[in-house]
Amino acid sequence: MESQYKNSSNGGVESGVAVANKRKMRGWDVVLRFLALALSLTAAVVLGVNKEMTTVAVTLVPTLPPVNIPVTAKWHDLSAFVFFVVANIVACVYAAISLLLTLANRSGKKGITMLINFLDLTMVALLFSSVGAAVAIGLMGYEGNSHVQWKKVCNVFDRFCDQAAAALGLSGGASLAFFMLVVLATLNLHKKH
Amino acid sequence: MESQYKNSSNGGVESGVAVANKRKMRGWDVVLRFLALALSLTAAVVLGVNKEMTTVAVTLVPTLPPVNIPVTAKWHDLSAFVFFVVANIVACVYAAISLLLTLANRSGKKGITMLINFLDLTMVALLFSSVGAAVAIGLMGYEGNSHVQWKKVCNVFDRFCDQAAAALGLSGGASLAFFMLVVLATLNLHKKH
Numbered sequence: 001m002e003s004q005y006k007n008s009s010n011g012g013v014e015s016g017v018a019v020a021n022k023r024k025m026r027g028w029d030v031v032l033r034f035l036a037l038a039l040s041l042t043a044a045v046v047l048g049v050n051k052e053m054t055t056v057a058v059t060l061v062p063t064l065p066p067v068n069i070p071v072t073a074k075w076h077d078l079s080a081f082v083f084f085v086v087a088n089i090v091a092c093v094y095a096a097i098s099l100l101l102t103l104a105n106r107s108g109k110k111g112i113t114m115l116i117n118f119l120d121l122t123m124v125a126l127l128f129s130s131v132g133a134a135v136a137i138g139l140m141g142y143e144g145n146s147h148v149q150w151k152k153v154c155n156v157f158d159r160f161c162d163q164a165a166a167a168l169g170l171s172g173g174a175s176l177a178f179f180m181l182v183v184l185a186t187l188n189l190h191k192k193h
Numbered sequence: 194m195e196s197q198y199k200n201s202s203n204g205g206v207e208s209g210v211a212v213a214n215k216r217k218m219r220g221w222d223v224v225l226r227f228l229a230l231a232l233s234l235t236a237a238v239v240l241g242v243n244k245e246m247t248t249v250a251v252t253l254v255p256t257l258p259p260v261n262i263p264v265t266a267k268w269h270d271l272s273a274f275v276f277f278v279v280a281n282i283v284a285c286v287y288a289a290i291s292l293l294l295t296l297a298n299r300s301g302k303k304g305i306t307m308l309i310n311f312l313d314l315t316m317v318a319l320l321f322s323s324v325g326a327a328v329a330i331g332l333m334g335y336e337g338n339s340h341v342q343w344k345k346v347c348n349v350f351d352r353f354c355d356q357a358a359a360a361l362g363l364s365g366g367a368s369l370a371f372f373m374l375v376v377l378a379t380l381n382l383h384k385k386h
Contacts, residue, residue, distance in 0.1 A: 077340035080329040110383060117379050121317070125372060128318045132325030136273040137333070141341065147270035148334065150343040179318060182375070186310050189382035190303060 025188050029102060032177045032184065037095035039174035040127070044088035047134075047167035050075045052160035073157040080137040081164070087130035088171055091123050091178070113185075120181045127175040131168060138164055218381050222295060222374065229370035230288035232363050233320070237281035240327075240360035243268045245353035266350040273330040274357070280323035281364055284316050284371070306378075313374045320368040324361060331357055 052073045057066035075081045098116050105112045141161060144152030154161035245266045250259035268274045291309050298305045334354060337345030347354035 073340075078338060079332065114379070114383055118376060121314075121372065121375055121379075124314070125317055125321045125368070129321040129325030129328075132322030133329035135322075136276075136326035136329045139272060140330070140333070140343075145271065147266075148343075148346050150333075150341075153341050175318070179314065182314055183311060186307070186314075186379065186382065189379065189385075190307055192382075 021191065025184065026102070028184055029181065030099065032181050033095055033099045033102060036123075036174045036177035036181070037092055037099060039170050039177060040088045040092040040095060043167045043170035043174060044085050044092060046163060046170060047075050047081060047088075048085050050160055050163045050167070052157045054156060056156055071156070073153070073160040075164075078137055080133040084130045084134040084167070084171065087126050088174070091127055091174060094119060094123060095174075117182070117185045120178055120185065123178040124175065124182060127171060127178060131171050131175055134164070134168055134171075138168060214384065218377065219295075221377055223292065225370045225374050225377065226288055226292045226295060229316075229367045229374070230285055230292060232367035232370060233281045233285040233288060236360045236363035236367060237278050237285060239356060239363060240268050240274060240281075241278050243353055243356045243360070245350045247349060249349060264349070266346070266353040268357075271330055273326040277323045277327040277360070277364065280319050281367070284320055284367060287312060287316060288367075310375070310378045313371055313378065316371040317368065317375060320364060320371060324364050324368055327357070327361055327364075331361060 050073075053070060054073075055068040055070050058069050059066045075085060098119065101112060101116060138161070140150060140152075141157075141164075142152060142154045144150055243266075246263060247266075248261040248263050251262050252259045268278060291312065294305060294309060331354070333343060333345075334350075334357075335345060335347045337343055
């Protein structure tokens, strides 16, 4: 209300520019929020349905031919992937709620704007940490590590790993969308005074 | 300069409150920045000097007693820990530079304030992702995972794991300090208008 009063007192032209700027900012805010929603939802689904069954040849007795044993890779076998899916579901639900709140809060009530700014930042922290955790475990599965004797598993579960990589990329996009939302809000606040 | 003009035109009492608030905010900003610097520096050093040599008993021939083989755990054996140390060094150097910039920028130049806000947010993203990655690998070392047949290593390298856990806790503190710096800057901007 205060800023509206200020704008109207500055004369028609400046007020017009301020209103146009505000609309442009709101437009970007809605686009980024929608993008964050779509990307985090897709990331959660892509990793959440990720499952691969395959067979590995295991030599039980050296004199006999190897036996094919069925093995399955599921996303919930690894706690980092569980954290990743949960974080993306939380981010997706929050993006939907905040999108509705932003559209409803046309008057720009300070309390709601501040709450949204804080939660956007929380999503940046949540998503970046979950992407970091999932990338660390994903890379270990892709490359393995001779020092701790953890063998790579992506040579066996190639489709599972490709799908996990796609989910990581999508969630990386959602993280950047939330990052940009915080940048946009700060720019918006800097412009106002 | 603009805000100073506004304050002086509002009369003595309000101007006094605004100046006191501004000083309080600056005080918290400096404290948090110093905390982020100290915590990220300590985290980088604690993990950076982390090295443990021990021996493991390996049975080479079933009929002979096991042989003790020396093994070493170093922080740069794991790429997630390398990322963690690098991220903490970057955060620590940035915290030092931004502390100097904040102390030098007493007039509150908009350009510098905006740059610092943006880089604080970048540090939140960087530190949270590096802590996420290091915690994921640390937990794997602590618990292991039967599905991918990665055995736990913390039963062998207990001191190494304790020191890594301490570094993770310290860096978690630094991440929260940067998080609070972004919150503080947003609150500050909201208060100004």
